[in-house]
Amino acid sequence: MARGDRARLPAEQRRRQIIESATALVAERGFWGLSMQDVADDCGLTVPGLLHHVGSKDGLLVAVLEHRDAEDRRALGDPPPEGLRELCAALVRRNATQPEIVRLFAVLAAESLAPDHPAHAYFAARQQGVLDALATLAKGVSPRPETLARQIVATMDGLQLQWLRDPSGTDLVAMWTAAEKVLFG
Amino acid sequence: MARGDRARLPAEQRRRQIIESATALVAERGFWGLSMQDVADDCGLTVPGLLHHVGSKDGLLVAVLEHRDAEDRRALGDPPPEGLRELCAALVRRNATQPEIVRLFAVLAAESLAPDHPAHAYFAARQQGVLDALATLAKGVSPRPETLARQIVATMDGLQLQWLRDPSGTDLVAMWTAAEKVLFG
DNA sequence: CCCCTTACTGAGTACTTAATAAGTAGTAAG
DNA sequence: CTTACTACTTATTAAGTACTCAGTAAGGGG
Numbered sequence: 001m002a003r004g005d006r007a008r009l010p011a012e013q014r015r016r017q018i019i020e021s022a023t024a025l026v027a028e029r030g031f032w033g034l035s036m037q038d039v040a041d042d043c044g045l046t047v048p049g050l051l052h053h054v055g056s057k058d059g060l061l062v063a064v065l066e067h068r069d070a071e072d073r074r075a076l077g078d079p080p081p082e083g084l085r086e087l088c089a090a091l092v093r094r095n096a097t098q099p100e101i102v103r104l105f106a107v108l109a110a111e112s113l114a115p116d117h118p119a120h121a122y123f124a125a126r127q128q129g130v131l132d133a134l135a136t137l138a139k140g141v142s143p144r145p146e147t148l149a150r151q152i153v154a155t156m157d158g159l160q161l162q163w164l165r166d167p168s169g170t171d172l173v174a175m176w177t178a179a180e181k182v183l184f185g
Numbered sequence: 186m187a188r189g190d191r192a193r194l195p196a197e198q199r200r201r202q203i204i205e206s207a208t209a210l211v212a213e214r215g216f217w218g219l220s221m222q223d224v225a226d227d228c229g230l231t232v233p234g235l236l237h238h239v240g241s242k243d244g245l246l247v248a249v250l251e252h253r254d255a256e257d258r259r260a261l262g263d264p265p266p267e268g269l270r271e272l273c274a275a276l277v278r279r280n281a282t283q284p285e286i287v288r289l290f291a292v293l294a295a296e297s298l299a300p301d302h303p304a305h306a307y308f309a310a311r312q313q314g315v316l317d318a319l320a321t322l323a324k325g326v327s328p329r330p331e332t333l334a335r336q337i338v339a340t341m342d343g344l345q346l347q348w349l350r351d352p353s354g355t356d357l358v359a360m361w362t363a364a365e366k367v368l369f370g
Numbered sequence: 371c372c373c374c375t376t377a378c379t380g381a382g383t384a385c386t387t388a389a390t391a392a393g394t395a396g397t398a399a400g
Numbered sequence: 401c402t403t404a405c406t407a408c409t410t411a412t413t414a415a416g417t418a419c420t421c422a423g424t425a426a427g428g429g430g
Contacts (some may be wrong), residue, residue, distance in 0.1 A: 008425085008427080034417065035416080035417070036417080037416080037417080037418095038418090045420080047419080048419080048420080048421090051418085051419070051420090056418080056419080057418065057419090058407055072413095074421090
């Protein structure tokens, strides 16, 4: 972000900057393609300076994911949306405003399929959690809530990938609105 | 695959072995996480020996993707499936038998969202090609074939991701059969 | 003013990365 | 048998990797 920052920042503030920077870089290159040097440069400090805050490369990834979790809880928990359909629509609307975050998850979700990836367990748990939550909400809507939940998640993930590949020629919200009509009777 | 191969293989055969090995390793680690050393070790030769066949790391990726394209054409072009629905079903059935290949594409598709990724152009073209082909086939089925095509691709990609994350607890074909009923009236 | 915590640097470690250059050895054609 | 070819090796380069250790200086509380 800022270069020539010779300033000594308070830990919390520096950490926020680091996480922001790492989020963008991981979204671009994935975790295997990320270099601590790049993050450090981006924050205007040295690699050991960076390590002072996050401990290790794995620690950096953990920090990024934890920050995203907290942010998501804050954004979606504030007004707890009632119906399944409205919740999904809200989710898509929110995602449409932050392609970088969506891409972070898309890239990490694929990369973390490998069992030795540092975020493997995180994404396994996350997928199960999301599916369970949606299935619970779907109980009133569909006779097979488990199946509907899987279809919803699949469609959202797939549409997001198409959108990320061609952001200007694709309207995520519009695509979801169309899909919505198919998914819910 | 085989270690202790001190044998000198004919170029074509060695190339096949290299591509096979690289396919598995890229599926696991992505392109940024791939090391020529690992591929060379896996084939029982040195890194320069490997480079003799593929020229460069980018060249290796190109070889892998070209091989996949050829293989796919062979597998799906042989009995040209007639209807859109039957084509999709055939595709899913085939994919269900080769999780490694599906994962290769899932990982590379996400990684290659970055414009400077060596497979960026390849995947952009591929996505457009698939969407166009499906949209053409969908003309007889839906009033908005473009939209249906996007939904089909999205659902397939998304379901595959869920399946890859939990292969034993998930039946890809069954999930598609259920999705099929929703997508096609 | 001093002191102590701590954000941060500089130097260095041990290793891996892709790639090149030059030479060796197996093989096949004439 | 010899010549041409090529699959492959060893040696090397230049750069990049995460990470450690010891020290410096900024900032706040006493």
